Amino acid sequence: MKASAVAVARLVVARDLRLAFRKPSQLLQPLLFFMIVATLFPLTLTPELSRLRDAAPGVLWIGALLSSLLALEFLFRDDAQDGTLEQFALSGQSLTWMLFAKTCTHWLLSGLPLALSAPVAALALGVPAEAMGSMVASLALGGFALSLLGAISAGLTLGARRGGVLLSLLTLPLSVPVLVFGADATQRAIAGAAIAPPMYMLGALAVLGVTLAPLAAAAAVRIGLE
Amino acid sequence: MNWTWFHRLGSPPHVYGFAERWAPWIGGVAALAIVVALYGGLVLAPEDYQQKDAFRMVYVHAPSAWLSLMAYSTMAVAAAVGLIWRMKVAHSAAAACAPIGAWFTVAALGTGMLWGKPMWGTYWVWDPRLTSELLLLFLYIGYMGLRAAIEDPQKADKASAVFAIVGVVNVPIIKFSVNWWNSLHQEATVMRMGKPTMNGDMLWPLLLMFVGFSLYFAAVVLIRLRAELLRRERSASWVREAVA
Amino acid sequence: MLTVSGLHLWRGDRHVLRGVSFTAGPGQCVLLTGKNGAGKTTLLRAIAGLLDPEEGQVSWRDAPARRSRDVFHAELAYLGHEPPLKGDLSARENLKYSIGIRRGVTREEIDGALTRTGATDFSDRSVRMLSAGQRRRVALAGVLLTGAVLWLLDEPTTNLDADGQRLVADLIDEQVSHGGIVVAAVHHAMTLDAGNVVNLELGST
Numbered sequence: 001m002k003a004s005a006v007a008v009a010r011l012v013v014a015r016d017l018r019l020a021f022r023k024p025s026q027l028l029q030p031l032l033f034f035m036i037v038a039t040l041f042p043l044t045l046t047p048e049l050s051r052l053r054d055a056a057p058g059v060l061w062i063g064a065l066l067s068s069l070l071a072l073e074f075l076f077r078d079d080a081q082d083g084t085l086e087q088f089a090l091s092g093q094s095l096t097w098m099l100f101a102k103t104c105t106h107w108l109l110s111g112l113p114l115a116l117s118a119p120v121a122a123l124a125l126g127v128p129a130e131a132m133g134s135m136v137a138s139l140a141l142g143g144f145a146l147s148l149l150g151a152i153s154a155g156l157t158l159g160a161r162r163g164g165v166l167l168s169l170l171t172l173p174l175s176v177p178v179l180v181f182g183a184d185a186t187q188r189a190i191a192g193a194a195i196a197p198p199m200y201m202l203g204a205l206a207v208l209g210v211t212l213a214p215l216a217a218a219a220a221v222r223i224g225l226e
Numbered sequence: 227m228n229w230t231w232f233h234r235l236g237s238p239p240h241v242y243g244f245a246e247r248w249a250p251w252i253g254g255v256a257a258l259a260i261v262v263a264l265y266g267g268l269v270l271a272p273e274d275y276q277q278k279d280a281f282r283m284v285y286v287h288a289p290s291a292w293l294s295l296m297a298y299s300t301m302a303v304a305a306a307v308g309l310i311w312r313m314k315v316a317h318s319a320a321a322a323c324a325p326i327g328a329w330f331t332v333a334a335l336g337t338g339m340l341w342g343k344p345m346w347g348t349y350w351v352w353d354p355r356l357t358s359e360l361l362l363l364f365l366y367i368g369y370m371g372l373r374a375a376i377e378d379p380q381k382a383d384k385a386s387a388v389f390a391i392v393g394v395v396n397v398p399i400i401k402f403s404v405n406w407w408n409s410l411h412q413e414a415t416v417m418r419m420g421k422p423t424m425n426g427d428m429l430w431p432l433l434l435m436f437v438g439f440s441l442y443f444a445a446v447v448l449i450r451l452r453a454e455l456l457r458r459e460r461s462a463s464w465v466r467e468a469v470a
Numbered sequence: 471m472l473t474v475s476g477l478h479l480w481r482g483d484r485h486v487l488r489g490v491s492f493t494a495g496p497g498q499c500v501l502l503t504g505k506n507g508a509g510k511t512t513l514l515r516a517i518a519g520l521l522d523p524e525e526g527q528v529s530w531r532d533a534p535a536r537r538s539r540d541v542f543h544a545e546l547a548y549l550g551h552e553p554p555l556k557g558d559l560s561a562r563e564n565l566k567y568s569i570g571i572r573r574g575v576t577r578e579e580i581d582g583a584l585t586r587t588g589a590t591d592f593s594d595r596s597v598r599m600l601s602a603g604q605r606r607r608v609a610l611a612g613v614l615l616t617g618a619v620l621w622l623l624d625e626p627t628t629n630l631d632a633d634g635q636r637l638v639a640d641l642i643d644e645q646v647s648h649g650g651i652v653v654a655a656v657h658h659a660m661t662l663d664a665g666n667v668v669n670l671e672l673g674s675t
Contacts, residue, residue, distance in 0.1 A: 001574050002544060008571045015559075015567040022558045083554030084568070090518060091572050092544030098571070152392055156385050160375035169371055170389065173364040174396050177403035184410060201406070205399075216392050223384040226521050312522075378482055380522075461483070 008093050012101040019078075020109050026074055030110055031117060034067040038121035049126030056125040057186035061179055063121070064114055064139055065146065069168050071110035072150040075102065076221070080158050086225055095221065100214035103151045111143025127190055134189035141202045142182035148209035149174055155220030177205055236313040238455045239464040245448040245455075253445035259438030266431030274428075283341040285432055289439040290334035291355065294362055295397070297327025297443060301369075302394035305387035317383035318458060320390060321373065322450035326443060328366040334359050354408040358401045365393045379458070471495055472517070472620060472651055477526035479509075479516055486512045487523065490672070496619075496649040497666050499642055501656050504672035510655035511551070513672065514622045517653065518548045530620075544572065547618035549626060553609030557598035561589060561608040564597060569615045583611040587637060602629035610641060621645055623654040635660075 003011075020027055041059045042052055052059075079085045079102075088098050118139050119132045127135065153170040157163035185198040234240045267285035274281040301323035308316030338356045339349045350356070372389055376382035459465050472494045479487040486509040494500050502510045515521045517528050519539055528535040535542045555564045562580055569575045584590045589607040592600055597608065606629050613621060621642075627635045639660055642652050646666065654660075659669075 003571055003573050007574065011567050011570045015556075018563070019556060019558050078556075082556060083550060083552055084556065086520065086548075086550065087554045087568055088571070089520065090543050090546070090548050092540045092542075093571055094540075152388075156372060156389055157375070159378070159381055159385075160372065161377075162375065166368075166371055166375050169364070170368045173361045173368065173400070174392070176361055177396075177399050180403040180407045184407070201403075208399075212395070216388055220385060220388050223381055223388065226378070226381050226384075380480075380482075 003093065005094070005097055008098060009101040012098050013105045016102060016105040017109075020105075027109055027113070030067040030071040031113060033070055034063045034114055034118075035121055037063040037066060038124065042124070051126075053126035053128075053190060056122060056127050056190065057183040059125055060118060060122060060127075060135070060139070060186060061142070061183045064118070064143060064182075065172075065175060065179060067114055068111060068143060068146045068150060069171060071106070072147075072154050072167060072171070073164060075106050075147075075151060075154045076158060077154075080224070085158075085221060089222060089225055095218040096214045099151060099155075099217045099221065100210070103147050103214065103217070106151075107144050107147040111147050112140055115139035115143055127186075130192070131186075131189035134195045135186050138182050138185035138189070138195065138199060138202060141199065141206055142178045145178045145202065145206045145209050146171075146175055148206070148213035149178070151217040152213055152220060155217040155224060158221065158224030178202065181205070236311070236315055238315055238318075238459050238462070239468070241315050242452055242455050242464075242468060245452045249445050249448040249452070252441050252448065256438050256441035256445055259434055259441060263431045263434035263438055266434065267428075271428045271431060280341060280344045283337050285435050287334060287337035287341060288432065289435045290330050290337060291359060292436060293439050293443055294327055294330040294334055294359065296440070297323050297330055298362065298365070298390075298397065299394060300447075301327060302390040305390040309384060309387045309391075314383070314458065315455070317387065318454040319447065319451055320387065321383075322447050322454050324366060324370050324373075326446050326450070328363060328370070330439075330443075331359055331363040331366060335363065352408070354401075354404045357408075358404050361400055361404070362397065365397070369393065471531050472653070473527075473529040473532075474513075474517060475527050475529070477513070477516060477523045477528070479512060479521060479523045481512065487516065487526075487672075489526070490670075491526075492668070492670055494651045494653060494668070496651060497646050498668065499646050499652040499654070499662060499666060500668045500670055501654055501660065502670050502672055503656060503659075508672040510672055511624050514548070514550075514624050514653065514655055518546065518622055519543070545618055546620040546622060547613045547616040548622045548624075549609055549613050550624050551628070553605045553612075555597045555605055555608060558596060560595060561593040561597060561600075561611075564608065565612055565615060568612060572616060575615060579615060580611075583614045584608070586614060587611040587641075588633070603631060603634060606630055607634065607637075610638065614641065619650050621650065621652045621654070623652065625655055625657060627656070627660075 038059055041055065045055060046052065076085060079088075089095055091098075115136050118136060122132065122135055123129075150167075150171050153167050153174075156170065157167045160166050181198040181201040185195045185202065188195045188198065263285065268282055271282070273279050301320045304316045304320040304323065307313060308320060335356065338353070338359070342351050343349050369386055369389055373382050373386045376385055456465055456469070474493070475491045477487050477490040478485070490513055492500060502513060504510055512521065516523050517535075519528070519535060519542065530538075530542045530545070554568065555561070559567070561584065565580050565583070566575070569580075581590070584593050587607045587610045589604065589611055592604055593608075597605060600608070606626075610626070613623070626638045630638065639662055642654065642660075643662055645652055
C-alpha cells in the first residue's frame with residue numbers, strides 16, 4: 001500500500017517541523033538579521049520618523065528579501081548532505097510534491113514569522129499603526145512567493161562551489177517582481193490607499209510560483225544529485 | 227516528416243562543419259549590412275527636430291537591446307532542446323550565446339547612458355527599459371556564474387539550462403513589474419527613452435541595423451560554438467582530423 | 471528481471487563505465503568488486519536512475535527503467551555510503567519518516583526490523599550520538615522495511631564488526647531466498663549461502 005500524497009506531505013512537514021524545533025536557533029537567526037538590517041537604515045539615513053516613513057517600504061522589503069536569502073540556506077542543505085534528498089528522489093513518490101511541502105514548511109518557519117514580527121521594525125521606521133495589517137499581509141504573501149522562487153535557486157546551487165553567494169546572485173533578479181508589488185502594497189498601506197491592485201499581483205505571482213516553481217526545483221535537485 | 231536534419235544537428239562534427247562553412251559568409255553579410263546602415267543612420271538620415279543629432283544613438287541602442295533579449299531567448303531554447311532531447315551540442319550552443327548576449331546588454335546600457343547625458347544631463351535614469359536591461363545583465367551574469375561554479379560539465383550544462391528556462395519565463399514578468407513600478411512614480415519627470423517618431427528615411431537604417439546585428443550574433447555564436455565543440459570533444463577522433 | 475545492457479557513462483572526461491552489461495533474475499545476487507574508483511558506486515547510482523548514462527539501458531521487468539521511474543523506485547531500496555539518517559531524530563523517528571513516505575508502516579514493523587538488525591538498544595537515542603556501526607544497523611533496518619524486491623547496496627558492511635558483517639550476509643541470503651534481487655558493491659568477498667551469486671569485476675580494461 002503505497003503512501004498517499006496527503007500522507008507524504010504530512011510526514012515531510014512533520015519531520016521538518018520537528019527538526020526545526022530541535023534546533024530553534026536556526027529559526028531565530030534570519031529574524032534577528034531582519035531586525036538588525038532595519039536598525040541600520042535609520043543609522044545611515046536619518047532619525048526623523050517622517051522621512052524614514054518614505055523609505056520604510058524599501059527598508060522592510062529589502063530586509064525581508066535578504067533575510068529570506070539567509071533562511072534559504074536551511075531549505076535543502078542538510079537534506080542534501082545527509083542523503084535525505086536522495087531518498088526523496090528514490091522513494092517512488094513525486095519529488096515535486098515533496099519539495100512543495102518542504103517549501104511551504106520553510107515559509108511557515110521563516111517567511112511567516114518575519115511577516116508577523118515586522119510591525120516591530122515598521123514602528124521604528126515610522127509606519128502608522130493602521131497600516132500594519134496590510135503590511136503584514138503583503139509580507140506574508142510576498143514571503144511565500146520568495147520561498148517558492150528561492151527553492152529553485154537553492155536546488156540549482158546544491159552542487160556548486162560557494163553556493164551561498166551564488167544563490168543570492170541567482171535569486172535577486174528573479175525576485176524583482178515580488179519586491180515591486182510588495183513595496184507598492186506597503187507604500188499604499190502607509191498612505192492609506194487601497195492595496196488591492198498590488199496584492200492581486202502578488203497573489204498571481206504566488207499562484208504562478210506554486211504551479212511552476214516546485215517543478216523547476218525538482219528538476220534542479222535531480223540534476224544536483226547526479 | 228523527415229527528422230534527419232534534426233538528428234544531424236545533434237552530431238558535433240556535422241555542426242562543426244556547418245559552422246566552419248557558414249560563419250564567414252554570415253559575418254561578411256552582417257558587416258556589410260551594419261556599414262550600410264551606419265552610413266544611412268549617421269550620415270544620410272535627417273536630424274530629429276526634438277533631439278537633433280543625439281537621436282542617432284538609437285541606431286546602436288535599440289538593436290543592442292533587442293539582440294540582448296533575442297540572445298537570451300535563443301540561449302533558453304537551446305538549453306531546453308539540450309535538456310529534453312539530451313543533445314550536448316545544444317548545451318554548447320547555449321553556453322556560446324551567453325557571453326555575446328551579455329555584451330549586447332552592456333552595449334545597450336552603455337549607449338543608453340551616452341544618450342542620456344546630452345538629453346537630460348545625467349548618465350543614468352531609471353527608465354523602465356534601461357532598468358530591465360540592467361536586470362537582464364544580472365541574469366546573464368548569474369547564468370555564467372552558475373556554469374562556472376559547478377565542476378562536473380554535464381551537471382553544469384543541465385543546471386544552467388534550468389536557470390535559463392526559469393529566467394526566460396521571468397523576463398516578461400520582470401519587464402511588466404518594472405513598467406508597473408515606473409508608472410507609479412509619475413510625479414518625477416520620468417524620461418522615457420522612447421524612439422522618436424521616425425519617418426522612412428530614419429527607419430530603414432534602423433531596420434537594416436537590426437538585420438545586421440542579428441546576423442552578427444549568428445556569426446559570432448557559430449564561431450564560439452566551434453571553439454566550444456573543439457574543447458568538449460577534444461579526445462574524439464573527428465577533432466584530430468578537423469584540426470590537422 | 472533487472473537487465474543492464476551496454477552502459478557507458480562519463481564523469482567529466484573520465485570514461486567510468488565502459489559497456490557494463492549483466493542480468494539478474496529473482497533469487498540472484500550480483501557482487502560488484504573492483505578497486506577504488508573502478509565505478510562500483512557509479513554503476514549502482516546509474517541503475518537506481520540517479521545518474522544518466524550516455525549510452526546503454528537499464529531495464530526492469532523487461533521495460534526501460536527510465537520510463538516507469540516511480541514504479542521502479544517503489545520496488546527498489548538503495549543504500550549508499552552514508553546512511554541517510556537525520557542526526558537530530560532518533561532511529562525510530564528516522565525510520566517512521568523515511569519509510570512512511572514510501573508506504574504506510576506501523577510501529578510494530580519498525581520494532582521488528584530494528585530487532586532483526588540488532589539496533590533495538592539504541593533506537594530511541596538521537597542518531598547523532600550513535601557510532602558509525604550503529605547507524606549502519608539502523609540503515610539496514612530501513613532497507614528491510616522498504617519491502618523492496620531489488621536491493622542496491624554500496625559497501626553495506628562498512629563500519630560493521632564481525633557480527634555485523636555476518637548480519638549483512640544473512641540479510642542478503644534471506645532476501646535472495648525470498649525471490650528478491652541484490653546488487654551489492656563489496657570490497658572483499660562475502661561468504662554467502664545462496665547459490666546464485668555472480669561476481670562482476672569492474673575496473674580499467
